[in-house]
Amino acid sequence: MSAAARRAALATTGVLVLLAGAEAVGRAGIAGPSWPPLSEVAAHLLDADRRATVVRAASATLASAAEGLLAGVLVAAAAAFTGLLLPPLRPGLDRLAALLHAVPVIALAPLLITTVGREATPTVVAGLGAGFVMFVAFSSGLSLGGRRSTHDDVFDALGANRVRRLLRLQLPASVPTVLDGLTLAAPAAVLGATIGEWFGAPRGLGVLIVSAMQNFQVTLLWSAAACATALSLAAYGLTTALQRAAVRRMA
Amino acid sequence: MAQTTPSPAPTLTVAPPAAVALSGVGKTFELSRGRAVSALEDLDLHVAEGEFVAIVGPSGCGKSTVLRMVAGLERPSTGTVVVEGRSPRELARSHRLGVAFQEHALLPWSSIRGNVALPFHLAGRPVDAARVDELVRLVGLEGFESARPRQLSGGMRQRAAIARALVLRPDVLLLDEPFGALDAVTRRRMNRELARIWSEERITTVLVTHDVEEALFLADRVVVMTGRPGRVRHVHRVDFPRPREAAITRSPEFHEAVDLLTGLLDAEGTA
Numbered sequence: 001m002s003a004a005a006r007r008a009a010l011a012t013t014g015v016l017v018l019l020a021g022a023e024a025v026g027r028a029g030i031a032g033p034s035w036p037p038l039s040e041v042a043a044h045l046l047d048a049d050r051r052a053t054v055v056r057a058a059s060a061t062l063a064s065a066a067e068g069l070l071a072g073v074l075v076a077a078a079a080a081f082t083g084l085l086l087p088p089l090r091p092g093l094d095r096l097a098a099l100l101h102a103v104p105v106i107a108l109a110p111l112l113i114t115t116v117g118r119e120a121t122p123t124v125v126a127g128l129g130a131g132f133v134m135f136v137a138f139s140s141g142l143s144l145g146g147r148r149s150t151h152d153d154v155f156d157a158l159g160a161n162r163v164r165r166l167l168r169l170q171l172p173a174s175v176p177t178v179l180d181g182l183t184l185a186a187p188a189a190v191l192g193a194t195i196g197e198w199f200g201a202p203r204g205l206g207v208l209i210v211s212a213m214q215n216f217q218v219t220l221l222w223s224a225a226a227c228a229t230a231l232s233l234a235a236y237g238l239t240t241a242l243q244r245a246a247v248r249r250m251a
Numbered sequence: 252m253a254q255t256t257p258s259p260a261p262t263l264t265v266a267p268p269a270a271v272a273l274s275g276v277g278k279t280f281e282l283s284r285g286r287a288v289s290a291l292e293d294l295d296l297h298v299a300e301g302e303f304v305a306i307v308g309p310s311g312c313g314k315s316t317v318l319r320m321v322a323g324l325e326r327p328s329t330g331t332v333v334v335e336g337r338s339p340r341e342l343a344r345s346h347r348l349g350v351a352f353q354e355h356a357l358l359p360w361s362s363i364r365g366n367v368a369l370p371f372h373l374a375g376r377p378v379d380a381a382r383v384d385e386l387v388r389l390v391g392l393e394g395f396e397s398a399r400p401r402q403l404s405g406g407m408r409q410r411a412a413i414a415r416a417l418v419l420r421p422d423v424l425l426l427d428e429p430f431g432a433l434d435a436v437t438r439r440r441m442n443r444e445l446a447r448i449w450s451e452e453r454i455t456t457v458l459v460t461h462d463v464e465e466a467l468f469l470a471d472r473v474v475v476m477t478g479r480p481g482r483v484r485h486v487h488r489v490d491f492p493r494p495r496e497a498a499i500t501r502s503p504e505f506h507e508a509v510d511l512l513t514g515l516l517d518a519e520g521t522a
């Protein structure tokens with residue numbers, strides 16, 4: 001317990017030092033006018049009207065990120081299960097996923113805007129980011145790579161068919177890995193939604209960031225960025241808690 | 252004294268069909284860069300219906316490989332393996348096989364009851380709760396039905412694995428050093444429990460072990476294997492009456508047999 005307390009104290013100290021440093025740099029103006037003191041950013045968010053703007057944008061981003069994450073998880077699961085049922089398709093699926101992941105969003109954006117539209121682009125970009133991570137997590141969780149365990153031997157000797165092996169061994173065994181993937185996919189979805197909003201979405205943190213940048217509203221820019229970071233961290237924290245709970249139950 | 256042939260029964264002229272028959276079995280494992288290791292060569296082993304056979308031999312002589320072939324997890328390179336008149340895979344697919352390996356291989360997310368009931372699920376049969384409870388009781392795990400494997404001691408986990416192996420009343424039971432990880436005292440207790448369980452169920456059993464005393468206490472016949480490539484070196488018939496009590500391990504006949512088999516193993520180890 002004391003070790004955990006010490007770790008928490010260390011982490012808190014680290015964050016405080018970082019925040020104090022950022023504040024000092026802003027006050028001294030070392031990094032120029034685009035680096036405001038953090039207290040100014042906080043003051044910006046304390047104002048009810050301005051805060052409402054940021055919160056509205058954040059909820060739009062959160063909605064896109066959540067939809068994208070959900071879609072990414074579903075498509076990734078469908079792809080992994082296709083690979084599970086039809087092994088010949090596996091290499092092709094792996095390559096397709098890697099290819100989609102390798103194409104830079106900047107290159108994909110014009111294509112997305114013309115196909116799915118500006119409104120849906122953030123969701124799709126979020127889904128692409130989250131989907132790739134989840135595809136890898138599902139594939140490795142279901143042991144599509146072919147690692148054999150003593151559990152496989154027991155299931156073979158007991159005459160398990162493919163469906164029963166999937167339900168009683170592969171699925172439960174994959175839960176920790178899949179949730180591990182989710183802890184990476186959730187922040188990736190937030191990031192993807194924010195970036196997706198740069199390409200002319202009607203609302204969201206990404207839109208706020210772009211317009212604040214163009215109008216040189218430095219504190220607004222930083223407020224939006226801080227909010228995106230907070231969303232990302234919250235997504236990570238939430239999924240990590242979920243993953244820990246599952247590992248405690250499953251292991 | 253040791254014999255290699257069953258004592259002839261007066262009314263029986265033909266040997267009963269073997270439940271497990273390995274005939275001229277060889278197994279070669281491919282290693283990297285075209286190299287291969289011959290694990291077994293020309294091995295013959297027949298286990299009669301309802302017989303308990305123990306296999307002892309130096310480490311790496313192919314005991315586990317024999318068991319894995321009988322379980323259909325490995326195919327022989329030469330020769331044939333027939334179990335209950337069928338191929339091992341067919342027997343496994345019809346859910347007539349019980350196995351317990353050195354690693355207990357219990358499902359960590361499932362309770363002890365869930366683990367013991369697993370063979371019912373994999374066979375697509377409704378779970379016979381009374382049978383599951385009976386097995387849990389038989390291996391002395393009452394009160395731990397809802398516990399997870401990680402909440403049990405090593406010996407308790409292995410007992411749960413044995414319960415899982417027995418729950419469907421398999422035709423053939425295969426045990427690969429199920430007590431390998433246990434201390435001597437727990438191991439002897441487990442041996443007594445297994446002897447008691449086995450005398451109730453009388454399932455054709457092949458047990459792989461390093462422990463000569465364990466083999467003699469449990470088995471009808473003890474097979475001593477040679478080092479790589481593995482072959483049958485000696486078959487020792489054990490005539491202690493059943494049900495066997497711990498007392499037989501203190502008899503001079505038992506000690507004599509232990510000395511004989513240990514001597515054979517030592518000769519193997521240095522050969």
Ligand SMILES: Nc1ncnc2c1ncn2[C@@H]1O[C@H](COP(=O)(O)OP(=O)(O)OP(=O)(O)O)[C@@H](O)[C@H]1O
Binds near residue numbers: 282288310311312
């Ligand atoms: N999958 C495999 N690939 C390559 N070689 C193998 C494989 N399985 C077993 N062998 C080899 O076959 C031989 C026999 O192995 P096996 O596991 O049957 O021995 P064992 O008698 O059970 O030994 P131990 O008493 O130490 O468990 C060993 O030399 C081992 O290296």
Ligand SMILES: [Mg+2]
Binds near residue numbers: 314315316
């Ligand atoms: Mg072995």
